[in-house]
Amino acid sequence: MLSVPEARKRILDGVFPLPSEVVALTDACGRVSAAPVISRLSNPPADVSSMDGYAVRAADLSARGARLSCIGAAPAGHPFDGTVGPGECVRIFTGAVVPPGADAVLIQENAQAEDTSVTTTTTLAPGTYIRRRGQDFAEGQEIIPVGRRLSARDIGLAAAANHAWIQVTRRPRVAIAATGDELLLPGSGIGAGQIANSNTPMLAALLRAAGADPVMLPVLRDDMADLAMLERMVDGVDMLVTAGGASIGSHDLVRRGLEQVGLKTDFWKIAMRPGRPLMYGHLGRLPFIGLPGNPVAAFVCSVVFILPALRRMAGLTTPVVPPERAVLGADVPENDRRMDHLRARLGHDADGRLVATPFAVQDSAMLHVLAESGALILRAPHAAPAKAGDPCDVIRIDRVME
Numbered sequence: 001m002l003s004v005p006e007a008r009k010r011i012l013d014g015v016f017p018l019p020s021e022v023v024a025l026t027d028a029c030g031r032v033s034a035a036p037v038i039s040r041l042s043n044p045p046a047d048v049s050s051m052d053g054y055a056v057r058a059a060d061l062s063a064r065g066a067r068l069s070c071i072g073a074a075p076a077g078h079p080f081d082g083t084v085g086p087g088e089c090v091r092i093f094t095g096a097v098v099p100p101g102a103d104a105v106l107i108q109e110n111a112q113a114e115d116t117s118v119t120t121t122t123t124l125a126p127g128t129y130i131r132r133r134g135q136d137f138a139e140g141q142e143i144i145p146v147g148r149r150l151s152a153r154d155i156g157l158a159a160a161a162n163h164a165w166i167q168v169t170r171r172p173r174v175a176i177a178a179t180g181d182e183l184l185l186p187g188s189g190i191g192a193g194q195i196a197n198s199n200t201p202m203l204a205a206l207l208r209a210a211g212a213d214p215v216m217l218p219v220l221r222d223d224m225a226d227l228a229m230l231e232r233m234v235d236g237v238d239m240l241v242t243a244g245g246a247s248i249g250s251h252d253l254v255r256r257g258l259e260q261v262g263l264k265t266d267f268w269k270i271a272m273r274p275g276r277p278l279m280y281g282h283l284g285r286l287p288f289i290g291l292p293g294n295p296v297a298a299f300v301c302s303v304v305f306i307l308p309a310l311r312r313m314a315g316l317t318t319p320v321v322p323p324e325r326a327v328l329g330a331d332v333p334e335n336d337r338r339m340d341h342l343r344a345r346l347g348h349d350a351d352g353r354l355v356a357t358p359f360a361v362q363d364s365a366m367l368h369v370l371a372e373s374g375a376l377i378l379r380a381p382h383a384a385p386a387k388a389g390d391p392c393d394v395i396r397i398d399r400v401m402e
């Protein structure tokens with residue numbers, strides 16, 4: 001059976017960065033830059049004051065006392081139209097351009113002003129309280145590289161560099177179809193043998209949080225004709241995801257149903273728990289991932305395979321968020337040949353170390369346990385038994401959308 005890293009590599013090899021689009025800066029947070037952002041101005045654009053006070057010539061000041069003549073004012077946005085000569089100063093405010101001739105700012109707390117006369121016993125080194133032109137970034141400088149998930153800080157940076165629009169990769173559109181005769185919309189009257197469809201809304205929420213545009217398709221019944229119809233519902237999407245009908249039971253029809261309309265299966269079944277019956281292939285050019293129906297397996301497989309694929313489609317340079325180190329909060333037994341993903345509570349010990357404590361029951365249908373889990377503990381195939389306090393690798397669920 002294919003290992004988890006091999007399966008992920010096969011999936012990543014079959015998806016490609018999407019084309020770009022231009023969006024308003026205010027809509028760009030969370031999107032991925034598709035071109036480097038080059039600053040259109042220097043920041044600050046001129047030498048400016050970082051304090052409220054007086055623009056002075058440092059050489060005029062002396063500990064024995066100096067008396068300066070205030071020849072004007074420079075509020076932010078209104079540069080002083082003149083030069084500060086010997087024995088002169090200009091009233092200045094934070095962010096205002098330092099007038100020619102001045103080379104330091106005397107803060108007003110250290111000055112006594114009376115009419116146009118300013119006295120002080122403070123001395124200053126040239127450059128005091130002046131932010132130099134371009135000290136943050138220079139015009140023409142690359143300030144945001146291509147392939148970065150844009151944060152609110154990046155938005156501020158691009159705005160300061162005078163950009164109103166930004167080029168980002170298009171959001172991946174992902175069609176999600178759950179399959180199963182037992183599934184009804186959440187909130188329905190649930191009859192005997194029926195359950196509420198939790199996979200579609202859960203996966204749509206996860207993929208949306210990861211920057212995709214989910215397209216929720218209707219639930220497909222367990223029959224070949226319904227599955228064949230799927231092919232007609234995926235115009236314009238970038239990936240098709242199904243959940244359920246992946247295993248070997250006689251009603252598990254997804255693979256056979258899609259193969260009759262042209263699915264080329266790349267793999268089916270991998271050495272993973274939860275998630276053994278995972279499927280991957282292409283329907284024409286459309287990447288297809290068939291998730292197992294058990295909701296926890298569907299979620300974990302989405303984290304391990306779909307989110308990295310979306311990151312590649314978005315143009316991020318590192319598709320896989322690396323696992324973090326933690327210590328085990330309880331003993332774990334030897335693992336079998338399937339890579340395991342133990343649902344675990346996260347906390348900290350007295351030394352501040354991250355502690356991952358696996359839940360006692362690891363059933364892949366238990367959504368309440370999944371919702372309480374902060375992490376998945378990774379257990380390599382055939383890993384030896386491990387004790388509480390031993391180091392382990394974890395996927396932090398709150399970090400997988402990065």
Ligand SMILES: Nc1nc2c(c(=O)[nH]1)N[C@H]1C(S)=C(S)[C@@H](COP(=O)(O)OP(=O)(O)OC[C@H]3O[C@@H](n4cnc5c(N)ncnc54)[C@H](O)[C@@H]3O)O[C@H]1N2
Nearest residue numbers: 178180197198199200244245246247252276292293294297
């Ligand atoms: N004889 C075998 N049986 C099973 C095997 C196996 O290897 N041999 N594998 C097991 C494993 S592991 C998994 S995982 C499941 C996966 O099965 P399917 O992908 O075919 O999923 P279904 O049979 O359709 O459903 C499984 C389970 O999940 C519930 N489900 C399905 N879809 C939803 C949904 N949208 N919302 C909520 N719950 C859903 C469904 O009712 C079933 O209870 O197979 C094992 N069996």
Ligand code: MOO
Nearest residue numbers: 274275276297364
């Ligand atoms: O792989 Mo199944 O996901 O164990 O539940």
